Amino acid sequence: MAERELPIHHRATDPGGRVWSFGSVTWVHCPECDHAAKSTGSSVSCAHCGYATIPSLKPYSDKWAYPTSSNPRCSHCGNPLDRRDRPTARHKEGKLFVSIRCDHCDETEDYPASPGSDPAASRPYRLLRRYLETQVGGETLWVNNLVHLDALEDWLGAKVRERGPQPGLTMMAKLPRWMKASTNRAKVLRGLAQLRERAEQAGIDE
Numbered sequence: 001m002a003e004r005e006l007p008i009h010h011r012a013t014d015p016g017g018r019v020w021s022f023g024s025v026t027w028v029h030c031p032e033c034d035h036a037a038k039s040t041g042s043s044v045s046c047a048h049c050g051y052a053t054i055p056s057l058k059p060y061s062d063k064w065a066y067p068t069s070s071n072p073r074c075s076h077c078g079n080p081l082d083r084r085d086r087p088t089a090r091h092k093e094g095k096l097f098v099s100i101r102c103d104h105c106d107e108t109e110d111y112p113a114s115p116g117s118d119p120a121a122s123r124p125y126r127l128l129r130r131y132l133e134t135q136v137g138g139e140t141l142w143v144n145n146l147v148h149l150d151a152l153e154d155w156l157g158a159k160v161r162e163r164g165p166q167p168g169l170t171m172m173a174k175l176p177r178w179m180k181a182s183t184n185r186a187k188v189l190r191g192l193a194q195l196r197e198r199a200e201q202a203g204i205d206e
């Protein structure tokens with residue numbers, strides 16, 4: 001098998017942006033069939049076996065809420081209350097309240113609240129393993145999608161890397177040192193090429 005030429009070129013400019021601005025999906029292992037499935041953050045779908053989670057049309061359950069006050073205190077004893085989401089919301093005269101029992105004095109009271117969400121609802125997605133992942137010299141090299149892969153290949157393949165117009169910690173600025181080391185360039189590019197091959201085999205198209 002002929003070695004593909006590594007995409008080493010002269011210079012690249014940091015395109016700016018954080019990791020989530022590269023592409024809009026993350027390819028993960030399908031929880032049903034283990035093939036590549038597309039995760040958008042709010043839903044997961046697998047073209048291979050048809051597995052799909054129904055995207056939540058109502059991101060906020062009406063039962064979950066948290067106290068609106070940035071520094072909520074118990075109206076009985078004055079001790080601070082924590083602001084975590086609770087499944088005890090209710091509407092009274094068109095306003096939302098959440099029922100909280102104070103840890104200090106045990107009194108339960110309704111407090112003005114903002115709509116929250118069930119913290120368990122978003123958990124399953126985080127547990128899904130990323131599909132485009134490989135090992136490079138004991139380190140894990142991963143990309144979310146093809147846009148992310150293209151950007152990394154362009155940046156890490158360049159001999160000269162220039163800061164772009166965007167200040168601060170861009171995705172490129174935050175890459176780990178092993179990935180940016182010139183001594184690792186060939187290894188890292190080979191890893192990215194493997195991920196591209198893996199994507200092609202899996203029918204990943206974005």
Ligand SMILES: [Zn+2]
Nearest residue numbers: 030033046049
């Ligand atoms: Zn599947």
Ligand SMILES: [Zn+2]
Nearest residue numbers: 074077102105
């Ligand atoms: Zn209290």
